[in-house]
């Protein structure tokens with residue numbers, strides 16, 4: 001990992017490093033390799049810079065941004081597309097992003113088709129698998145649709161995971177005892193690390209994903225009239241007890257994942273505390289009844305797809321149903337590898353006087369910001 005070299009050579013002379021941008025470079029490199037079979041060098045400086053600027057626009061929260069979001073939600077799709085031709089720096093960056101990623105996507109697709117013609121195996125990356133796929137799902141995807149995924153993959157796959165690792169590092173920096181225990185677990189591994197056997201590492205990751213779900217708010221539209229049963233009934237101020245919410249076909253449902261992931265009935269009496277041990281000591285109420293793939297951080301597809309069921313015990317970090325996060329396994333593996341590598345080589349601490357400086361903020365995704373609302377996560381990074 002080049003980052004290790006960079007931080008070893010320049011650990012900010014005892015000062016602090018904003019770890020976010022460096023972690024974003026790592027996660028962009030991973031997604032480029034896994035999805036497109038490209039290195040960061042292949043992507044080139046200009047595309048990388050544009051990718052970071054696009055993410056910055058998506059996570060900005062200027063008054064203009066809020067206004068555009070609110071208006072855009074009510075515009076028909078053709079008008080929305082036309083908006084991308086508006087003047088202005090942000091729109092120019094987004095147009096450039098589209099042009100870069102379209103070109104990149106078509107280049108990769110053309111290469112994979114050429115390789116297939118020569119009888120070569122193209123299954124080494126996600127695009128190769130889609131282009132060369134023989135099953136009914138991959139066969140039904142057009143080349144245009146495959147290329148169309150380039151932008152979303154490079155954006156969705158980058159900042160989400162980088163922010164999650166950042167939040168893990170912040171909590172580990174705040175709790176030196178926890179950090180040392182995790183380091184011991186890391187150092188006790190043989191060269192052939194078995195991430196799934198690292199109980200504390202996985203507990204730290206699960207606790208991070210619980211408290212900082214990248215997509216803290218998701219939207220769904222009811223496909224038919226239905227009734228959404230509540231896991232726990234609510235008593236209104238007029239004393240009415242509600243245990244189900246009727247939904248009309250076409251009605252918008254906002255899922256507040258961030259709030260759900262911090263509910264006492266689900267997580268115990270201390271849902272706002274970063275306590276990885278809850279994943280190890282059996283103190284999560286209803287944990288055994290969950291249905292998810294990764295520590296139940298998704299929900300039964302029956303819930304998302306309607307009609308709904310009563311099984312609401314699961315967690316929502318990666319959602320579920322037809323639009324489950326495509327990269328959830330990759331994101332978890334990345335967190336395992338990055339945290340193991342970094343904690344094995346560096347110690348992290350909070351810069352003096354900065355104890356409560358970084359807070360989570362939901363701006364398209366949950367990101368770390370300073371009290372002045374600027375996106376940043378300064379940490380002291382010392383080589384071991």
Ligand code: HEM
Pocket residue numbers: 031152153156157158160161164213214215218219316317318319322323324325326327328330331
């Ligand atoms: C901690 C990291 C991540 C979290 C918490 C996360 C969470 C989510 C969530 C909640 C959704 C559903 C959005 C919705 O339908 O409203 C989603 C969708 C998606 N994610 Fe992730 N994600 C993460 C990392 C990644 C990575 C690494 C990739 C790259 C492969 C990725 C690719 C996608 C894609 C392509 C979709 C759209 C799926 C679709 O609409 O069919 N995500 N993600």
